[in-house]
Amino acid sequence: MLRLYVLSAMVNMSGDASFRHLEGNEIQRVFRQLGFGDDLTARVLADLCRLRFIHTTSHTSPTFESNFILTRLGAYIVRFFLSDMMFLENMMMDTFIADDATWHQLKEQTESIYRERDIVKRLALRRQRVQAFFSYMSDRYTPLRDESARRGLPSVWCSHPLESAHNQLQLNLTRATRSAQRNYAPSAD
Structure with a gap:
């Protein structure tokens, strides 16, 4: 559900022409507000990148300092x-x-x-x-x-x-x- 949660938010954000990327720190902040720890958040981001639903703008391993963009596959899943x-x-x-x-x-x-x-x-x-x-x-x-x-x-x-x-x-x-x-x-x- 958390993977879908991030994908859905990114699809929603991508509807805005000014959207360029979602910062890992923002995802971390949102997950913390919902009561999810950093280890789980990092696993969700790693899974989404590994499965090629999102990737970092630098094409490096995901961290909370990374910026994330949605792939076409990720958008197709939700849409x-x-x-x-x-x-x-x-x-x-x-x-x-x-x-x-x-x-x-x-x-x-x-x-x-x-x-x-x-x-x-x-x-x-x-x-x-x-x-x-x-x-x-x-x-x-x-x-x-x-x-x-x-x-x-x-x-x-x-x-x-x-x-x-x-x-x-x-x-x-x-x-x-x-x-x-x-x-x-x-x-x-």
Whole structure:
């Protein structure tokens, strides 16, 4: 969530024509206000750089004295991929689900998908699973957004990228469902 938090803030900042970079000290200050330590902040920045979602302006190892810029990949994650069914399915496979009820629900949905042979029905099951995962992730992100607002952080830090992506996700899921029905549903000949 913290990686997404930084990415989302940087995407929000990049909408301003005067934005050049985000200082590591600013990220450190924001994380401290939210109660996160410097070790965790440094790990988040290192991960984002290692994964090439952001990089330092000097292309050196990230430190709190570094200035960070968003890569196209980082921007695509927030702007497009959070509403993409296949991206979310892959993200789900790499995400630790701490809530037992959600974990069992997703596991049962996955087993149902593997058992289903009808392509249209299987896509409907995949759609339900993606929506359940998206809802879970959105619920996990909400306290971070709410705490940012409560602490009076600038608005770029108070957005909710998953809520923003929700409508586009629904459109993408509907488009995928219609395509599957058009291409794989039995014809009424």
